[in-house]
Amino acid sequence: MTPTSSMALERGSSLWKDAFHRLQQNKLAVLCLIIFVFIAVLCIVGPWLSPYSESQTDLNLKATGPSKAHWFGTDQLGRDLLVRVMEGGRISLAVGLAATLVSVLIGVAYGATAGYLGGKTDAALMRIVDVLFGIPFIIFVILLRVVMDPILHTPWQKLMVLFLAIGAVEWLTMARIVRGQVLTLSKMEFTEAARSLGLSSRRIIFAHLIPNTLGPVIVYSTLTVPAVMLTEAVLSFIGLGVEPPQSSWGLLIKDGAAAMETYPWLLVFPAILFALSLFCLNFAGDGLRDALDVKGAKD
Amino acid sequence: MFRYLLSRFLQSLLVLWVVVTAIFFMVKATPGDPFASEKAASKYVIEQNNKVFGLDKPLLVQYGIYLKNSLQGEMGWSFKAEGRSVREIIAESFPTSMRLGLLALAIAVVIGTPIGVIAAVRQNSLSDYIPMSLAMIGICLPTFVMGPLLAIVFGLKLGWFNVAGLSEWSDWVLPATTMGLFYAAYFARLARAGMLETLSQDFIRTAKAKGVPGWRIVIFHALRGGLLPLLSFLGPAMAGIVVGSFVVERVFQIPGLGQHFTEAALNKDSALVLGTAAFYCAILVVANLLVDVLQVLLNPRLRFAAS
Numbered sequence: 001m002t003p004t005s006s007m008a009l010e011r012g013s014s015l016w017k018d019a020f021h022r023l024q025q026n027k028l029a030v031l032c033l034i035i036f037v038f039i040a041v042l043c044i045v046g047p048w049l050s051p052y053s054e055s056q057t058d059l060n061l062k063a064t065g066p067s068k069a070h071w072f073g074t075d076q077l078g079r080d081l082l083v084r085v086m087e088g089g090r091i092s093l094a095v096g097l098a099a100t101l102v103s104v105l106i107g108v109a110y111g112a113t114a115g116y117l118g119g120k121t122d123a124a125l126m127r128i129v130d131v132l133f134g135i136p137f138i139i140f141v142i143l144l145r146v147v148m149d150p151i152l153h154t155p156w157q158k159l160m161v162l163f164l165a166i167g168a169v170e171w172l173t174m175a176r177i178v179r180g181q182v183l184t185l186s187k188m189e190f191t192e193a194a195r196s197l198g199l200s201s202r203r204i205i206f207a208h209l210i211p212n213t214l215g216p217v218i219v220y221s222t223l224t225v226p227a228v229m230l231t232e233a234v235l236s237f238i239g240l241g242v243e244p245p246q247s248s249w250g251l252l253i254k255d256g257a258a259a260m261e262t263y264p265w266l267l268v269f270p271a272i273l274f275a276l277s278l279f280c281l282n283f284a285g286d287g288l289r290d291a292l293d294v295k296g297a298k299d
Numbered sequence: 300m301f302r303y304l305l306s307r308f309l310q311s312l313l314v315l316w317v318v319v320t321a322i323f324f325m326v327k328a329t330p331g332d333p334f335a336s337e338k339a340a341s342k343y344v345i346e347q348n349n350k351v352f353g354l355d356k357p358l359l360v361q362y363g364i365y366l367k368n369s370l371q372g373e374m375g376w377s378f379k380a381e382g383r384s385v386r387e388i389i390a391e392s393f394p395t396s397m398r399l400g401l402l403a404l405a406i407a408v409v410i411g412t413p414i415g416v417i418a419a420v421r422q423n424s425l426s427d428y429i430p431m432s433l434a435m436i437g438i439c440l441p442t443f444v445m446g447p448l449l450a451i452v453f454g455l456k457l458g459w460f461n462v463a464g465l466s467e468w469s470d471w472v473l474p475a476t477t478m479g480l481f482y483a484a485y486f487a488r489l490a491r492a493g494m495l496e497t498l499s500q501d502f503i504r505t506a507k508a509k510g511v512p513g514w515r516i517v518i519f520h521a522l523r524g525g526l527l528p529l530l531s532f533l534g535p536a537m538a539g540i541v542v543g544s545f546v547v548e549r550v551f552q553i554p555g556l557g558q559h560f561t562e563a564a565l566n567k568d569s570a571l572v573l574g575t576a577a578f579y580c581a582i583l584v585v586a587n588l589l590v591d592v593l594q595v596l597l598n599p600r601l602r603f604a605a606s
Binding site for chain 1: 313
């Protein structure tokens with residue numbers, strides 16, 4: 001054993017350091033993570049750097065294929081596709097992250113409460129989750145859009161409803177995972193110590209138990225983001241998600257699919273970016289799961 | 300076991316009641332009654348719906364009427380399709396969607412399962428890596444990308460199939476494949492994982508030690524246990540196929556229930572949306588119940604746990 005490694009041993013190694021080390025070994029997962037971050041940064045920063053804007057039309061140009069001036073080509077109104085794809089990516093990623101955040105908040109609070117209280121309360125709370133699992137939620141998201149339409153006026157309000165609705169239906173698996181974790185954690189000595197010190201249940205749940213479930217929560221969130229983005233894209237594709245003038249990858253793919261015979265690039269570029277993002281997020285999530293050694297987060 | 304099945308059945312009834320009730324109160328809680336605010340609907344249709352739903356009565360009475368209607372499959376009249384009841388529309392278009400969904404499921408099982416099994420048997424070889432990478436790509440290519448791509452290549456470039464409508468038997472091929480390939484990819488992954496786990500168990504080693512030939516082990520010993528995960532995925536897969544039908548029926552212009560549902564949602568045809576949504580929920584709850592029963596029948600471990 002070399003002196004350096006024995007030093008490292010003495011310093012001890014945290015869960016996160018171990019996990020980071022294991023993640024580094026998984027080349028594919030790291031590559032996927034890098035590609036995804038690259039796409040995300042491109043979408044966020046890109047529109048500011050581009051000489052074109054999303055709504056800027058050039059009717060002389062109309063739909064032309066990729067060129068030096070327009071890397072991804074232009075659409076029927078002569079709008080630069082690259083900028084539109086980046087702007088659409090902003091919305092798709094924003095919906096993905098925001099809805100996932102909503103689902104994490106609900107799922108963690110619910111699962112931790114059930115797991116900590118245990119007994120009959122736990123049984124009842126988890127039975128509710130079982131019941132909810134049997135309900136096809138996308139239908140409810142669509143219903144919500146339809147019945148709330150009279151009171152939604154701006155595109156932003158519609159977007160808010162969209163990600164609140166998606167988030168409100170994606171928390172079930174998260175609740176199950178967190179509950180399982182908390183169930184184990186609440187039988188450990190440190191919880192008992194906290195309890196014997198007279199801490200309130202709320203304090204124990206939020207200050208002691210939830211921070212310890214962070215690993216699985218992060219892993220499962222990484223896998224929730226692509227699921228949410230897919231839902232958003234399906235909704236946008238059938239015309240019940242993001243609406244013009246805003247655009248999202250789902251919406252761009254929809255427009256591209258309509259014009260695919262004559263202007264294939266309108267479909268190809270958004271589809272590639274969308275599929276690549278989902279692919280990378282799924283692989284990175286799988287890698288993180290292996291790195292953090294989380295069980296039960298699979299499918 | 301009987302008790303378990305009974306409790307599952309009662310639970311399904313509970314889910315149905317929750318769903319139907321949630322739909323009712325969701326509509327009632329939003330300002331602007333969707334039945335009243337519809338401008339484009341004709342007077343006759345509005346009157347009919349008022350009569351069917353008892354909209355002039357107090358809320359709880361309305362709820363009672365609504366529950367009774369739901370039990371009887373009475374769902375009011377469409378706003379847009381003049382003079383047609385929601386029930387009529389569902390009865391007419393659902394068989395198409397169901398046939399499409401079952402075809403897709405069959406394609407998924409027939410393509411996905413063998414690929415997953417072979418990949419598991421030859422783990423870490425090329426016949427594992429190549430199909431599994433393709434499967435991962437398949438999962439990330441949503442139906443609304445796959446559909447147009449298949450339509451371009453096999454419909455327009457090669458001219459083998461029509462790209463829209465349902466007049467010949469060959470018109471079913473592209474939509475069913477579009478929907479099926481996504482699940483084929485999923486099934487392949489599940490079959491591989493399940494088979495890998497089963498193949499590493501003791502009874503397989505015993506069989507090997509006794510000199511049972513490899514193919515016999517796979518087919519007669521491992522397959523049954525290894526494919527059980529597929530069964531539990533059938534429930535979610537059904538739900539996914541419903542959603543897939545929204546997309547695929549739109550891409551290929553198929554007059555199924557999914558098309559009606561999305562059209563109705565876009566047109567704010569409230570009676571049709573609500574009726575169809577309740578119908579979808581009912582179908583999925585029943586499908587989930589069937590999958591559960593099947594699982595208990597085929598999985599001895601669950602059978603013992605249940606009895």
